[in-house]
Amino acid sequence: MEAIADNASSLLRETSLFSAWPEALLNTLLTQSKKVTLGSGDILFVEKATANAFYLVLSGRIHLIAAAATGQEKIVEIIQINDLFAEAVAFLGGCYPVTAAADGPTTVLEIPLALFLEILEQKPQLMRQMLARLSMRLHFLVKELRHLSVESAEQRLASYLLELCPVVNNPAVIELPAKKAAVAARLGLTPETLSRVLSRMRKAGLIEVEQRTISIPDPLALRRWAGGH
Incomplete structure (x- = not known):
């Protein structure tokens, strides 16, 4: 020290x-x-x-x-x-x-x-x-535990990404704070599930992924998409 x-x-x-x-x-x-x-x-x-x-x-x-x-x-x-x-x-x-x-x-x-x-x-x-x-x-922690127990994988990941957004009514570029495996563990998901959900979000045009950098052109659209799951 x-x-x-x-x-x-x-x-x-x-x-x-x-x-x-x-x-x-x-x-x-x-x-x-x-x-x-x-x-x-x-x-x-x-x-x-x-x-x-x-x-x-x-x-x-x-x-x-x-x-x-x-x-x-x-x-x-x-x-x-x-x-x-x-x-x-x-x-x-x-x-x-x-x-x-x-x-x-x-x-x-x-x-x-x-x-x-x-x-x-x-x-x-x-x-x-x-x-x-x-x-x-x-x-906050009680709210997080409730989310992990009732939300789908799509909802968990979408909520997490939206929390990282500086604003939710404009395009945003965010950086995952840790490796994807750590983020998956934080959300109570397997790394494979996290990758599948990211892929679905990308195919839906909701995000672009470049390693740990994620671009979200319309955060509100991401929120609506998650609500459908």
Whole structure:
């Protein structure tokens, strides 16, 4: 691990979790934060390990992986650059609920839980803001689980692509945030199913695919197409 970068403060301030933090408090937290560099496939933490930090992605991507009762693993979220993750353990305590692994060369900022909690205990208004953000995140995850349980493969993929669109009423070009196999796992699909659905969308004139770049000429048409499935 190495000393944190000079721009770590501004990166944290851009997140909703730290947007209201005074500069002095943020700098106090950063004095004990560190950068961690990972290679492709390296494990940052494992499921059920004691939680003592949470993280901000500075470069690369992180896969959050959960183990099913059958022993199989599923990617439940793909964490991208400038995203915070594992912050919920600050309030839940105990252990990490998932395993975090690097998808390619990745650098994260490791933020110590003990100091984070100490600061919050002195600032109850900040604590309320943290809880509000986590509540919103929980609602999002519940919505995602419902989608995975009732939506068809076409609906799952269309919804995912539309989430990546900056706007839904104009043509868009998006970049998949991970390899297609990881995206398929994130959506609860096999890679083969993902390829078939992409092919059907392409034949319908809804998308153009060039490796991980996807062009969507009419996002609203894609939404209507998915609704028919």
